[in-house]
Amino acid sequence: MSSDSLIINVVLASYNGEKYIRKQIESILNQTYPIAGIHVFDDCSTDNTVQVLRDFERQGQIHLHINKENIGLIENFKRGIQQLSNDGYIALSDQDDTWDKRKIEDSVLKMCEIEKDPLLPALVYSDLIVINYNDEIVAKSFWKETNRSHYKHCLETVLFGNVVNGCTTLFNSAMAKFAKDIPNKIILNHDAWLALIAFSFGQIGIVDKPTVNYRQHEENITFSIKEKKEGFFKKVKKNILFTFKPKIFMKDQFDLVNSFYQVYCSELNEGEKLIFTNFLKLKDKNYFTQKKYILSMLKQK
Secondary structure, X not given: OOOOOOOEEEEEEEOOOOOOXXXXXXXXXXXXXXXXXXXXXXXXXXXXXXXXXXXXXXXXXXXXXXOOOXXXXXXXXXXXXXXXXXXXXXXXXXXXXXXXXXXXXHHHHHHHHHOOOOOOOEEEEEEEEEEOOOOOEEEOOHHHHOOOOOOOOOHHHHOOOXXXXXXXXXXXXXXXXXXXXXXXXXXXXXXXXXXXXXXHHOEEEEEEEEEEEEEOOOOOOOOOHHHXXXXXXXXXXXXXXXXXXXXXXXXXXXXXXXXXXXXXXXXXXXXXXXXXXXXXXXXXXXXXXXXXXXXXXXXXX
């Protein structure tokens, strides 16, 4: 597979993003690798987002799809992915980031390296730079700030927390076809489900540098820099809470993994089933047993 032969479509989900969406689309248009189409799925914005998008549409720079009703972030991304699932490779985009100009080119090169069988899911992702509302750098590495660079990214570790930010991803049609199974009511976002697909069934590649400037601001629902480090007393307080209420420790993650396992159990091999069942058994263990197991997994590099 030649790196200049991949057809790339971008799926961008928008909702009340007038403040930053123009910068993001311009950064996509400025990519060093040709993009077949930028498909923006607007979820009934109530600000001036649609007017901004119409400007790009009139110039033939984007394809605009406006939902008839507000369906939420996960369903909006699902709709976009499913609509483009037969049209080559898909890159997901948030509305308030900006892309490094080589984001797609670097992702394509990695995809060509790792995709041995186009019938199997293939996913490429990367680290991010965190910026603020004024484009100033808050953190040079999202992974370092959130300890995601300190352990091996594999199925055993991704069960404890998602390492794949959807806005950095590029994936093939085989991967896109799994989007229909993403539950609309999961607490965690669509990219956590896609990560489990990739690490369970797929071919995975990591671009070894940040490819996205990931914007942290008051409306950003997917990330807060507050999660990067906790003070001593806050950690003690949380440990006491989880000691007496272990079932609330990582509850959302357990619910996500359990939902995934129920859907795909029959398609997992015996080794993968064991990894999932060992993780899910932790839900009924005491907090210190849970922590010990997690730390043992995250030491692997």
